[in-house]
Amino acid sequence: MDTVLRIAIDGPSGSGKSTIAKIVADKLGLEYIDTGSMYRAIAFKVSKKIKEQNFTGENFHLDDFLNENISNILDDTDIDFKEGNVYLDGQLLGNEIRVDEISILASEIAQFENVRKKLVDFQREIASKNSVVMDGRDIATNVIKDAEVKIFLTASVEERAMRRYKQLLEQGQDLVYEEIYDDIKHRDINDKTRKLNPLRPAKDSKILDTTGLTIEEVVAIIENEVKLWQKSNRLGQ
Ligand code: DC
Secondary structure, eight states, X not given: OOXXXXXXXXXXXXXXXXXXXXXXHHHXXXXXXXXXXXXXXXXXXXHHHHHHTTOOSTTOOHHHHHXXXXXXXXXXXXXXXXXXXXXXXXXXXXXXXXXXXXXXXXXXXXXXXXXXXXXXXXXXXXXXXXXXXXXXXXXXIIITTTOSEXXXXXXXXXXXXXXXXXXXXXXXXXXXXHHHHHHHHHHHHHHHHOSSSOXXXXXXXEEEEOTTOOHHXXXXXXXHHHHHHHHHHHHHO
């Protein structure tokens, strides 16, 4: 594809962003960029540092630890993203960043200005060189404000918690639905209320409530948005 096409897909945890974004990218031959994995990679490094230093129990305060250490950790951290995968200091990361501990820690470290700056600069660099489907929380409102297509996926907390619960059950994990529900709610509050680039749709985002829709239906709606953009782009030339 010669024309630049950047599709921004934002939405809360469990709204199906990455599944949908990956399929759309494959179908249209675009690069898929999962920005959440970059926040998770930094959270993974932070978690390693906390464990290395044996910080546990009542006397450990995450906020204090982050305020004191996040700058040094960032200076010493290299994040890369190639072919759909995130690399931390040259090492490929996989499912170790998908566990609940890292999900919660990622939404905590994402509130820090220096974390966001490092990752947003990197994401903008990628988007300046490639046609992409980029998913996250602030892609349309901050990272690529002039993206050609902007989608904001939503679904009720109950639906998102139930999808996650079923997914984990299928993987053989034994979990309590209420705990997953509380986790998602907690991350929603962090993501929506943080001062810097909170989760919200851009004025020109297409808001798509995926409650009750299949993956194929959501993908078809996004493909249609792309077609509409292509049509208006051709007419405008
Ligand atoms: O999409 P995800 O669940 O993998 O993202 C993990 C966390 O990273 C999420 O709770 C908030 C943060 N994040 C962000 O602040 N901005 C983004 N563009 C992507 C993720």
